[in-house]
Amino acid sequence: MRMNTQHLPADIGMIGLAVMGSNLARNMESHGYTVAVWNREPEMTEQFMQEHAQSKNLVAFTDLPALIASLKTPRVLFMMIRAGAPVDEMIDRLLPLLSPGDILIDGGNSYFGDTARRTKKVEACGMYYIGTGVSGGEEGALHGPSMMPGGSYPAWKRVRPILQAICAKVEDGSPCCDWVGEGGAGHFVKMVHNGIEYGDMQLICESYQLMHDGAALDNDRMHAVFDSWNKTKLDSYLIGITADILAHKEADGSATLDRILDTAGQKGTGKWAVISALDEGTPLTLIGEAVFARCLSAQKEERVHTAQMFPQETPILPPENRDAFCEDLRLALYASKMVSYAQGYALLRSAAKTYGWNLNYGGIALMWRGGCIIRSVFLQKIKEAFERNPALENLLCDDYFAAQIKAALPAWRRTVAFAVTNGIPVPAMSAALAYFDGLRTARLPANLLQAQRDYFGAHTYERTDAPRGQFFHTDWTGHGGDIASTVYQV
Numbered sequence: 001m002r003m004n005t006q007h008l009p010a011d012i013g014m015i016g017l018a019v020m021g022s023n024l025a026r027n028m029e030s031h032g033y034t035v036a037v038w039n040r041e042p043e044m045t046e047q048f049m050q051e052h053a054q055s056k057n058l059v060a061f062t063d064l065p066a067l068i069a070s071l072k073t074p075r076v077l078f079m080m081i082r083a084g085a086p087v088d089e090m091i092d093r094l095l096p097l098l099s100p101g102d103i104l105i106d107g108g109n110s111y112f113g114d115t116a117r118r119t120k121k122v123e124a125c126g127m128y129y130i131g132t133g134v135s136g137g138e139e140g141a142l143h144g145p146s147m148m149p150g151g152s153y154p155a156w157k158r159v160r161p162i163l164q165a166i167c168a169k170v171e172d173g174s175p176c177c178d179w180v181g182e183g184g185a186g187h188f189v190k191m192v193h194n195g196i197e198y199g200d201m202q203l204i205c206e207s208y209q210l211m212h213d214g215a216a217l218d219n220d221r222m223h224a225v226f227d228s229w230n231k232t233k234l235d236s237y238l239i240g241i242t243a244d245i246l247a248h249k250e251a252d253g254s255a256t257l258d259r260i261l262d263t264a265g266q267k268g269t270g271k272w273a274v275i276s277a278l279d280e281g282t283p284l285t286l287i288g289e290a291v292f293a294r295c296l297s298a299q300k301e302e303r304v305h306t307a308q309m310f311p312q313e314t315p316i317l318p319p320e321n322r323d324a325f326c327e328d329l330r331l332a333l334y335a336s337k338m339v340s341y342a343q344g345y346a347l348l349r350s351a352a353k354t355y356g357w358n359l360n361y362g363g364i365a366l367m368w369r370g371g372c373i374i375r376s377v378f379l380q381k382i383k384e385a386f387e388r389n390p391a392l393e394n395l396l397c398d399d400y401f402a403a404q405i406k407a408a409l410p411a412w413r414r415t416v417a418f419a420v421t422n423g424i425p426v427p428a429m430s431a432a433l434a435y436f437d438g439l440r441t442a443r444l445p446a447n448l449l450q451a452q453r454d455y456f457g458a459h460t461y462e463r464t465d466a467p468r469g470q471f472f473h474t475d476w477t478g479h480g481g482d483i484a485s486t487v488y489q490v
Helices: 019-030 042-051 064-069 085-097 112-124 137-143 153-166 185-214 219-229 237-247 269-280 285-297 300-309 319-355 361-367 378-388 399-421 427-439 446-457
Strands: 012-015 035-038 058-060 076-079 103-106 128-135 146-151
Touching: 012 019, 012 064, 019 035, 019 058, 019 137, 019 153, 035 042, 035 064, 042 058, 064 085, 076 085, 076 153, 085 103, 085 112, 103 112, 103 153, 112 128, 112 146, 112 185, 128 137, 128 153, 128 185, 146 153, 146 185, 146 361, 185 219, 185 237, 185 269, 185 285, 185 319, 185 399, 185 427, 219 237, 219 319, 269 285, 269 319, 285 319, 285 427, 319 361, 319 378, 319 399, 319 427, 361 378, 378 399, 399 427
Parallel strands: 012 035, 012 076, 035 058, 076 103, 103 128
Antiparallel strands: 128 146
C-alpha cells in the first residue's frame, strides 16, 4: 500500500471509504489538504489508493493507532460510517487513542438525539464532537456538498477552514456551510432537509403520474415539460434530474424509467422528521404523506391484487387541453413545494425553542442553495423572507410567498380536484392543500372534537368566553361527575 510519509503529519483523518467517505477524502485532497484514510476492510483501502494513485496527498493506514499518530494536533477525524451502533463502537475505539482537544466529526445521517448524547460523552473525555449533516450525494461529496455542522462550538474554529473549503459555493462565493448550533442541531437541520427532500420528490412523482395517467403524455413529452419547468421558478436540482431521467434510454431505445419497479426505499431520516414533528406537536403532514407513500409503494403485490378488484379507467385529457393542464400542474407543484418548506421551517423553529438552539433560518436556506439535493433558486426567496422578518412564524405568511400562493391557488385546486375525481393518488399535493386550508381557517371543528373528548373522557375544554388557559368540564349526560382528566399538551 502506498505511503506518502513525506506529506505527514496529515491535516485530517477520514474513517470510512464507501461512496461518501472516499469522495470527501478526494475533495479534501484536491483542496490542498493531506488526508490520512482508513477503512475497516483493508482491501477497500487498498482499492481506493490504487484507483487514486495520482493523488499525492492521500496516505493510507491499516490500523487506527498509526492513523491517529499521523495527524497534526489537535487531531481532526472525520467519520463517514453507517449511522447507529457502528458510530458508537467507533467512538469507543477512538477515545482511548485521542488527547484532550482532539476533534471527532460524524458526517453520516445520524439521529440528532444520538449526536447530542455523543457530544456530551466525548466532551466529558476532554475532546470535541461535531455532528455535521452532509448533503449532495456522490457528486456533491466530490465537488462540493452542503454541510450543516453542530455540536462542540469550540472546535468550529479549527475545522471551519477545511469544511468551508470543500463545500459548495453560491454565485457570490458564499460557502454552503456554517455553524448551526450546539448538541444535535447539525443533524437535526440535516434531518429536516431530508424531510423536505422526501416531500419534493413525492410532489414531483405525483406530477409525473398526473401527466402519465391523466394526460397520457409519453416520456419524451414529459422530459420536455420538466425541462421547461427548470427554466421557471421551479428551477432546481430535482426538477433537472427528473428531466434527465425521463430522457434516458436503454440500448434498445426503450425508456429506462419504464423498466424500474415502482417500489421505493428509505433510510430513516424522513421517518425521524415525522416522529420529531409529532414530538413537537408541529404538523408535518405533507412530509408525513411522502414517507407513507414510500411505505405504500413497497406493498407491490397487495396493490396489484387490489387494482384487479377495483379496476378504473382514467379519463384522458384531449390534446388541446394538455398544455393548460401542464401549466396548472406547474403552479400546483410550486404551491405545494412552498408548503413543504413552510412545514420544515416550522419544525426547525419549534425544535429551536425546545433545545435552546439559536438557528439562523436565512443562513440555513443559504447552506441549502448549493451542493445539496434540494438546492434550488427557490431558496434565495426563503433567505430573503427571513432577512425581512427573522421572527417569521410561518413562511406562507411572508408577503412574497403569500402572493405566490394566491396566484397559484386556483390552478392548485383544479389539479387536486382532477386527481381526486379521476382516482389518481396525490397524497402529498392534497395534504399540502389541506394544510393551507387549515392554516387559513380561523375556526376549525376542534371545538366539537374537544366536546367529544370531554363527553367520553372528561378531558376538559377551553371556552370562548373565558381567558385562555382555563379549562372546564361539562356533565353531558346528567349522571356524570365533576372530576376531570389531567390536561397535557403534545
